[in-house]
Amino acid sequence: MEFKETVKSRHSVRHFSKKNVSTTDIEEIIKLAQLAPSWVNSQPWKVYAATGKALEQIKTDYETKDRNSEKSHPDFPVMHRDDWNNRTQANMKQWRHEIVHHFTDFDEAHHIMSDASNHLNYAPAILFLTMPKDSSLWSVFDMGSFGQTIMLAAKDKGLDTIPNYNSVRFPEVLRRYLDIPEDETIVVGISIGYAEAAKINTYRSKREPIENVLKIRK
Ligand SMILES: Cc1cc2nc3c(=O)[nH]c(=O)nc-3n(C[C@H](O)[C@H](O)[C@H](O)COP(=O)(O)O)c2cc1C
Secondary structure, eight states: OOHHHHHHHOOBOSSBOSOOOOHHHHHHHHHHHTTSOOGGGOOOOEEEEEEHHHHHHHHHHHHHHHHTTOOOOOSSOOOOGGGSOHHHHHHHHHHHHHHHHHSSSHHHHHHHHHHHHHTGGGOSEEEEEEEESSOOTHHHHHHHHHHHHHHHHHHHTTOEEEEESGGGSOHHHHHHHHTOOTTEEEEEEEEEEOBOSOGGGGOOOOOOOHHHHOOOOO
């Protein structure tokens, strides 16, 4: 796929089909992502790919915890949306507004988005990205570069993704089934697979006008 096309066609897929992702594809994607830059080539990343039975067990435990209304506790703290700065808060509000309008009404949007979340997007595979607990703050930048390269490499192969907070809400479950050591921070889950033909996947998020983002001084 042409580079610009790959970047433009990547978007978050929230309902995956049952079609599995091959081990070869996962290996090739991660190998490409390893070419991402990092502070003094420190390469803080590790990837735990949950597929098959391991992923089924994770999904079942998450469903139980959600049924018991257990409070989420991801390794990275989550800031309440009212505490974000005005500009990013406005962008998030706009996103929620667009999602509701993509569907018939709030109830349908809420039902479909919750169903997707509750089933971890029906993903056939989730790549859990970790970094050492004793990392520099700079390593978070490295993890972002690595994650985006994963998502673009996946798109280049015709695979879809979504980076996900939702799948890392209960780290102890992931540690149990994926043998993730305590001295690693679970940063994010990237669900990967093939998009289901579902309305939720036809939504495309918008971006701010470039003049709000780019300041060039001559
Ligand atoms: C760190 C991170 C966590 C995210 N967590 C979720 C999530 O839990 N649920 C969800 O539906 N989308 C999640 N997203 C996807 C964003 O909503 C999405 O990237 C954004 O709206 C832009 O849309 P696009 O990815 O389709 O371009 C997350 C994205 C990032 C980068």
